[in-house]
Amino acid sequence: MKKIAKNLLVLVVLLSMVVSPLNAYAAQTVKKDYKLSKGVQYKQYTYSSTKTNSINHIAINVDEPTTEVQLGMPATVNGKESTVANANRHSREGNRVVGAINASFFDMSVGFPLFLLSKDNVILNGGAVSNGSDEYMNVPTAFGVAPDGRGVIDYFDFDVTLSHKGKNYEMSGMNRARNIYEGIVYTPQFYSKTTNTNEYGFEIVVDTGAPITENKFGQTLTGKVKQITPYGSKEKISIPSTGFVVSLQGGDWHSKLSKIAIGDELSVNFSIDKLWKDAKFILASGPYLVKDNKPYIMMSTSSSRAKAVVPRTVVATSNNGKTVHYITVDGGQKHSAGMNMVQLANYLVSLGVDRAINLDGGGSTTMGIRNPGTNNVVLANLPSNAGNAQRLVSATLQAVSTAPTGKGAIIKYTHSTNHATLLAGASSSIAVQYIWDENYNPLPLEGRVSLKSENNTLKINGLNYTSTTAGNDRIYINHDGTPVQSFQVKVVDAPAEMNIAPKSKTVGSGETVKFTMDAKDEGGKPLVYNASQVKWTVEGNIGTITSDGKFTAKNPGATGKVVATLGKKRAEAAVTVAKGALFKDIPSNYVYYKEIEYLTKNKIITGQADGTFRPNDKLTRAHAAVIISRALGLNTSNVKNPGFKDIPANHVYYKQIASVVESGIMSGKGNNTFDPNGTLTRAQMAKVVALAYKLDGTSGINFKDVSKNHWAYTYVQQLAANKITTGYGDNTFKPNEAINRAHFGLFLYRAIHK
Template structure:
């Protein structure tokens, strides 16, 4: 049955990984848009150190996983670097179902199905021929019995007899007895010479020494010096029912010339490609072909020097598998010339040798645990172990280094020119600094001075290098946790967060971090463990790393509300408590702070006069036309004006009862705290034409404000009492 399908709907492969596992074998994994993962071993038979072979269980009926068989066969000079499952096999007996031969020795006789609904309904095999080239083609296995001048082709060799079959059993059969049922006849032929193998080109002649008649249940033993002719069905019985003890019988075994003396051949099916086009030799409507499942195939190039072992996975949520038509189309799209299907589904497995190890491990994802299978195809490297050529080193920490910091390396693998793993002797490892800003000891290196450098790791001729940036201090240093409320007597584990200019963590040694405490609030260890005293208080925790320091204010409070409406879990509890404890703010007569109420300009003046400890007893002359001497906050407003902390509106007024906007607040704080600088981050709603553009961005530069999640500052909105407390707190503690 020949079926073709269009290739214009094929999904494009996206490489996941690809690397050589030996000088002639490359492993690749691909993902495509149809949610399939494909594993691929490309084998170059033109490479002098590369070959393919069959891996077989021992004994032949004892199945084993693909990786187990590959590792069993791997040794110095014959390193299995990749493998796939190959032969279909009987799940009950474990025996392979189709023809397998090595050299001319026939390992398994096999059977060909009469129905195109089965995978192997035509005699097609993959192998490597006598000239060392790959082949996928038909074969003609000749098993002929000569008797009374006639030459008869029989149906099989060294396998269980089925209906209407004539089978030959030689001493190489997997068992001492034929175990055929009584519905047939069997004749034992003795050649007089030990038969040590069963192979193509073999000619045997002997005489019948025993006949087991139809209906007999005798368990017939296969002689070491002969063979057994086992017959079932009318046609066979008609030919051989007259055979008697003493009759001469011959056996001849043959194969097509192209397969004679081949390195190996393994029958399978169906064929998937021929001459670069889909060519499926089975009924593609049958469920075996139309089911999307895991698949295994082998393909070859037109010059027969390139062999491709291919698997597609079928794991829920990972890879959907393919129908045989999809698989054939996929293989055709890769440009292969011929391809044949191997056992798939739960048997699909691909093993590879990973760098740094000679152990073959599973490369694909199987539907369950890796299944024990029959014959496998092995990609083998015969390359000798040579000098170091490939070195792979990883840094245990990657990033900008602080002067004085030390970090280390890990040797992931060392390979020779043929990708064979080598044992690493650390004493042979050389680590050098290009600019002398680093010093190496063993597998560690330390930063000596700030600047740019490059580290080179060398082992023989194998090298790897990487750049290193060294700084005197982090670009940014912060302390976490950021909460500044601590209960008296409590312990807090503080941590320094040091980053470079790109916001990535820098490398430093723990002993480089220096912690300190100011104020009678407690003690801190050099690991950052802060122990608070058993009383309320205010203070600061400071960390120093390199030449940079960072501090956070600490307020020791037992968790009682700052005001009746400011509980300990309020968002701005720390800020409001801090200002209250220092006497900068006071609540209303009812004991509330009313954090959501907007703040008037006069109240801001009062608070600032307290913060800067201004002398409000000396009023002086009237400074603003709308703030007469009779105004309740005349002294406070005059005091902050005299201190040049806050100015009027330009028309001689102060507008004491007016709401303080966020822009006005920015201008007041920038002036009061003499802030400078300008944030690189610009607010969307503060154009350069805005009167407070400069002050707002100075405030942002100093970390007093960050704006909202939309990137806006809302300059014209009135500021409420809680917000003003937060801004003032940050300004004081910046």
């Protein structure tokens, strides 16, 4: 084995020298980052270079006294188990598996590991070293844990030595398939009861006389030859429980050992070089990827295996082995492409690891982590198999916390009111997601979590509490009676600020409006209160309101307030109950609603037979006479005939027209006519209103279309002086424009109320 290692080492080092690291660490985006135990940190991130990859990374600080790196094996050496199942099976109190990755390469057909595996100097599998620079482990390299707990990545020298009559013979290996020209030793620890070799060789059966229960480094087995099978024999040779079988193929072996006879004494010794002596475990794999923080790929980088862009699993070390890294790269999926060996080595260098070695990848690549808040190990990455299913593997590497479960120290909880200030009488609660001890071991919650009020001003009910009086208090969250965390609770007897929305509202009779209220503390943050603490009332005969702020209006035209009281503070909203429509075309929000309403209520003006007012219709002279006579309360029972030939005694408005003419407010036109259906101009309106209400005065307003020599100048000035008219925005009065019903009503209303 030493000769193979030396010959291939030169070749592979030359092949790996072309690799140079890429500085791409800045291309990482962290998605998850949290502790799995006191000495174990988990991260998940995406890494983008030429393609995007999803990386899962467990960093293990073995310098932390309760943190270990362990080898996880199935129930039998040739057994297979998923990474997560293997981790959960090994996890127990005082030995909690918090993270794991798949490890060694294995024969997928029988599940037997391909390379060296040992634990506490016990050889679990003798393994092989492959021939050819395109093989993953063409030189003997391994990851293991030194007696002091540090991670080690280096070459190893495992020797199986046969001794006969003072001569030593270096064997090819132990407890694995015999290949051409090899000498293999089979012990009772082989997964099969027979050697399962072909007929192209010969085998020597040795009995030591005592049961062999394990194989260890430094162990020597000595016994007598009991059987020798000739070359070409197809006999299935059983491995004795008290001995071993030496299986040999090739003429060289025949010439060396053909003189061995029945009854001869044979010894076999298993040894490992000094670096690995007394290691807690050794797991051989390859290729070597990084050494001294530089790419160091121990296989041909031009080989198809090295160039394949696939999922990868890696174990690495830094800080002189005090930090061990488990790293998986998902591959062959939309979220993650995978890496070839050069990309992988360069990426590991960018992470800053000192040494790294490749483990079984492809569909085997799997990482499990302890699910926060539980002791269950769950899948962390997405294996490339159909449905992301885990492949059953032959061995795992595990991150283990040996700390026993202690008292609560770390908690994750949510607070229903986010620690806001409470109004006296208001309630709040917490919900606990998990509680850990100081070593991140989860603690049971059911019936074990309680609250306590420091000053006893908070009424406790399970994980709920209710404030009773204003002041400051503190809530302690206890686990089994021991405080884990606490928080301050501030209670006030009234909000610092309180508002109602809407602040003012005009509501139609019978309409319902939902009023809301918000209250803030002295810092301007929302105050916590129970909805039942808000007292809603109504001031004024405007309607009713429910306990949750739903107001129903009544009594059109009424005004009042909606009032919300919370603690010692109140807020108000002004409310007007809108009046109903006077006419179909005069809604409650009509601009001259008030004026038309007054004239209508006092029976000065009326609408049309179809229920409309027609505010934009031009006012006739006859209607103007009727409205003025009503407004002034003129006597129409005994009037003098004005003698207009178009106003006979039987005219519908004869009396009203006669009364205003007799009063000198209106007059006829030429040809002894009144023209009852003619329209009234704004200038004529000015005269009628000025005479009707005996207006006087002069205004400072000089309308540019009513000069001093205009016949209606005096009347227009009298209206302006009494604030009955202001004219238009362009400083005109428009004296010749016919006045409509709405504007006449407006001027009349102002004249009445001057």
